[in-house]
Amino acid sequence: MSIVGALIVILALLPLGISGTYYMHVLILAFVYVVISSSWRVVSISGQFNIAIGAFMGIGAYAAAIPNVWLGWPPWVTIPLGAVAAAILGAVLAFPFARLRTIYYAMGTLFLGYVIINLITAGGKTTGMSTGLGGVEPLFSNRAHYYYLALGLMIVSMLCLYRFEFSRIGVRMKAVSQSHEVAASVGIGERRNRILAVAFGSFFAGLMGAVYCHYQGVASPSSYGLAATLWIIMYVLVGGINSYWGPTIGVGILLVIPEFFFRDLRGDLPYVTAAILLIIAFTMPEGIVGLLKLLRARVFARRRTKEEVSVDAP
Amino acid sequence: MLLEIKDLTKNFGGLAAVSDFSMDVAEGEIVGLIGPNGAGKSTVFNLITGVLPATSGTIVFDGHDITKKLPDQVARLGIGRTFQLNPLFPDFTVLENVTSSFDLHPRSTLFDIFFNTGKYRRNEAFIQVKAREILELVGLLDEVDELAKNLPHGHQKMLGVARALATKPRLLLLDEPLAGMNPGEIQDSLDAIRSMRANGITVLIVEHNMQILTLCDRVVVISFGKKITEGLPEEVRANTEVISAYFGTDYVC
């Protein structure tokens, strides 16, 4: 816990020390993706491998952009609107998929994401079609203000997600994920809880989508398609899908570190990512966090045997 | 009458798994439902709890018609059950299996849970205490932190019963609770079921093992989906001749 506190303090003070808008930009992006990846992970706790999350980020973005550009609504209205719209649509669209088993759920949501982006692209002048909708009103003029907003939202969102996972709500989700029949026999409805998980996850995806849209000034469909979703999934899988901090670590490794330190390798980044994925898949399916847990267990075991030996020795 | 089943029928395509089956269970009774393999005992359970939809007939529980209700609705009305294959929550510990089953009573709303209200915290504390009480009743208190999938078979069965008890059922459906147990475990289970009745729970047991007769107030015999006979355990046991003729001698203990 103290590490986290220290990290937050460092992040909060960073803009005062670092000059260079590029690094700040990367961190803003990172904060956004930490939230979205963590909320994707929360959905996966209920046993749903959702491949439409990018599209819900997009729904949030467009639900904020459209009223802003065409109706002149201010950002502090459109951003919550985006989050709520994503949550509601998430709940509604989750309904047909709420009883599907893992593989079919994944296939179905992959198609769902595609349909959503399609509908957006076919939306005519209102959505700006495939080129996107420009002229979205910026929230602030100073990038540092965006930084603090993103940081603040990240902290609040992570707290909400923590509460969701580690309370009875999380227990219900895990129950449904392990056996929906046993869960039902105890009064935990499968459909109800799975839809709740998706709605909750979509809320945060939509929220950050809307925020980022106002930051960038444009909403374009290519940012919310399969590629975006796959990146989010990768952040979680590499970091560790079974750990609360997994997605954060994944974003750190796959987004922050390459952008900070390896910018010139951009062309080769796909190969590096693929290599990382293969290594994780073969040797540590629980991600980096899984590896850390394993190492910690080994260290403890070694320490314990040392103590046993010294106790028994005369 | 706590449970009234009238003319219950279930057809799978052309096959009648259960036909015109009727029986009652009064509050506070321990009733046994016995019959050979494939007689339809588990099907009756599945029909009562709503896992399977009935083809015709009615099931009334405590005045409510539950014929068409879904499993989680039936659970909420006060019927708990164990499963023959006894699926548990494999990745939860023994304690978590039971505490997660306390979802209906006491009930915390989403708001309570998310904002960690006083009511939620009180409920959770209560649940922790009650869960341990139940685990003590079934004899699993020593293994609270063991993962369910790592338990020996007999203990898994008792965990299944513990889970069902957590829903504070008025009627508990036990599906072959003694299957796969050694004699020691069987005695423990019989004692545990007696304590349940002492705690005000009505029990309907489907069982293969005739030792259950020592426990039951009444017995209903089913074969090929139809009720053959019912009565006091002594009467049914006296009918053992008839039963073994029907079912074969390996059924008599």
Added chain:
Amino acid sequence: MINVVLLGVVYILMGMGFAFILNLLGIFNLAHGAIFVSAAYGCYLLVVKLGLPGFVAFPLTVLAAAAFGVVVERFLFRPMKADFNRTIMVCIALSTILVTTFNRFLGTRALSIPPFIPGTTGLGPYKVDTDRILAFGIGVVILVAIIVFVDHSRWGARMQAVTQNSEGAALQGIRFGQIAAIACAVGFGLAAIGGVFMGSLYNLTPFIGDITLIKVLMLVILAGLGSFNGIFYVGALLGVLYGALPAVLNGAVVDALASVLVLSLLVIRPRGFFGHE
């Protein structure tokens, strides 16, 4: 007109290949689109850069894809022990490597594999590209061969057994390794055929792989769990939908409309229409 039919054939081929891997191995092959596209690019390389005639390049590509399938199954899929998360990671990695590599060599602009038989043939009152007729013919032959294989051969019977009950099948001595290899070989091979067709008859860009895969996913779900035959019917429907509608409506609207229609079908019948479970 023939375009519509051809599109249907491509979808059926792709769907069949995907279904082989899904039903027999229980694996969601997210890299299927990458195979589709890579085969197209591979064939393009053979024909355009190496100057091989179509009749050589095409079978070569397909065989290479099938062989690749066996290798992938043995060394990438099997070690994952059917764990969904691990398999997805492997598929993403595979897909990324393939697509990035081909992008490196061939860029991202639209290409087209030159027709195997240039020119047109008269077909009634219409003039049709001979190539399309050839593709259609080959496609039909392959699909018929698949039906024969699945329904009437010994291997087919074994595969059906595995689909319906993998434990029982194991007890009967059907060796998993062989089935797995065949499933992936056929799966990847069919994807390759579909890819080459798509690449020569339409434009070849890096994106068509995933787009086709997504459409095919719906095909497989609608066809139903474990079904191979259903893929024909639904594939034909999808081909009509995505092929014929553009003539009437604007491109993007077509996609949207067809997608919504497919989604509604899924809502009505989540288990698919022809499956068995």
